[in-house]
Amino acid sequence: CWENLDQSQREFASDVSILRSSFGIHSVESVVENKAGLDVGAMLQQLVDLGLIEEVATGAASNIRRFKLNHTLRVFVHSRLDDAQRELLWVRYAEFLFSKCEKWADEVHGRDGTEVMARIALDWDHLLAVVQHGFKKDPLESVWVDRGIRSLLVLNSILEARGPFSIQETLLDQALKACDALLGTDPLLHARALIARAEVRLGRGQYDQAIAELERAFNITRRWSDDEGGARCNVALARTYIDKKDFSSAERHLASALGFYAATGLRRLEGIALATQAISCQRQGKCGAAVKHFNDSLAILEEVNALHQLGKYKGCLGTALSQLGRKEDARAALRESIRLNRLTGDRRREGAMLGRLGELDYHLGHLAEAAILFEDALLLAEEVGDLVSAAAALTSLALVRMELGQFDEAKQLMVRSLALGQGGAGRQKDGLILGYLGVLHHRAGRVRGARNYYGEAIAVLEQRQDHQHRALFLGWFSSLEAEQGDYRKAEQLARMAEATIESHQNPRIRDTLEVLRWVPDLAFALTDEDMVDVCTSVEERLSKFPQAKNGDLRLALSWARHLLDSGRHQAETT
Secondary structure, three states: OHHHOOHHHHHHHHHHHHHHOOOOEEEHHHHOOOHHHOOHHHHHHHHHHHOOEEEEOOOOOOOOOEEEEOHHHHHHHHHOOOHHHHHHHHHHHHHHHHHHHHHHHHHOOOOOHHHHHHHHHHOHHHHHHHHHHHHHOOOOOHHHHHHHHHHHHHHHHHHHHHOOHHHHHHHHHHHHHHHHHOOOOOHHHHHHHHHHHHHHHHHOOOHHHHHHHHHHHHHHHHHOOOHHHHHHHHHHHHHHHHHOOOHHHHHHHHHHHHHHHHHHOOHHHHHHHHHHHHHHHHHOOOHHHHHHHHHHHHHHHHHOOOHHHHHHHHHHHHHHHHHOOOHHHHHHHHHHHHHHHHHHOOHHHHHHHHHHHHHHHHHOOOHHHHHHHHHHHHHHHHHHOOHHHHHHHHHHHHHHHHHOOOHHHHHHHHHHHHHHOOOOOHHHHHHHHHHHHHHHHHHOOOHHHHHHHHHHHHHHHHHOOOHHHHHHHHHHHHHHHHHOOOHHHHHHHHHHHHHHHHHOOOHHHHHHHHHHHHHHHHHHOOOHHHHHHHHHHHHHHHOOOOOOOOHHHHHHHHHHHHHHHHHHHHHHHO
């Protein structure tokens, strides 16, 4: 078919295939209007026979035939153009894609967002190449940089959902370098790119850099009277301060954003701000208030059919419900979140919610179900390149293996997790992994290794202000020192743990510390008669936990029962 066309016909056919074939299905009448003397019907039939296009039944009027033009046709045509023609088509194609992205920017978060995401995915590789082309032109041109940023802000939603994160970071870095190197770029687009880059930094735990970029973006929006952009900055700053546990600063930024959204009727953004307020309450232990704010937020997001945000915040609601002890409601919310994330193609968040559902099953003692969920979460995290989530899934899977007595496998998983989670947001998880590695060495009788891991874990968790888990590993460290006969140090560590828990209430950790405090009782029993009495007393106290509903408490109980059995055996033997 191609060989029978003259040059003008080839140029026209190239235009048709390059510019019009990328986005789904088109009617013949809209593509060709008797140009260049083409025998349209015969040409299309030949392409159908070659498998380059396929006809699609649509039920439309009989004089309109619809075809889906396959990607191979575009590649075939493009390969037969000379360099000058290819460059010309590249520019025209880029302009076409940019115009599409401008339209999609308004649609991607709306009622048709899922369909729009699917259409973008059809031409994903070309979109990425076009965006990069705008940032790499030499010399840079402001119109190309602006177009590139506008398109990148649309693609950023997909990159955040499906990865790979390395491309997301690279493109945002290229965009901001181009803005810094070139005068005349749109300052409001520059501010939006700064906000997007700061959100990536927030996910990495790089809070100071995120705050610096957000404050820079906020100054730009204020200088250009962009109140909506300023409100976006305030919400992102609030999220950053929440993670830093500076809740007063977070509330100040949220109040400003919520006031603006309520006055202007930007409902989707108002829903996101309310969800951020709920997360702030949740982090402060105000789970009842958090559930209320989440429900208010979800009602708004359902109203505007913002499926991506619904999938995200349904999962957050599930976590808050779990903290209130409403396990079945939590399970339902997490399953709905998984369904929505699967529907929208958000693989990263789907994996995160599978992990949260696994944690719920783990604490309820459903170890087999939890292991399957953690393995699925790990696969998805690795697929999208989310190293922090992959490290979290490995840690959770290691805890299941440890509780099942598979200590060597648990250690291997924790070492893998530690390697993945180094730095950034993974540092809090690093603290947990180091602490549980201490427990593994403790149970194996490797005292020096256990002391080192406990000490390092406590230091990391203190730096991250994770008071609850710091108290947990202080309790384990106290238990270790009591078993080794250093009762003064054991008592000192136990008091530090109790002081931490008194100021940060957490019944789950409190019960675990109570069990670990009984270890010195066993160690203090210096005579045979004392040992028998202490064993009886400790056994009575252990009997009040017939079925522990969380993994940390079960680990402590199993160790206390092991020591109890050893003490009883020693007394009976003597």
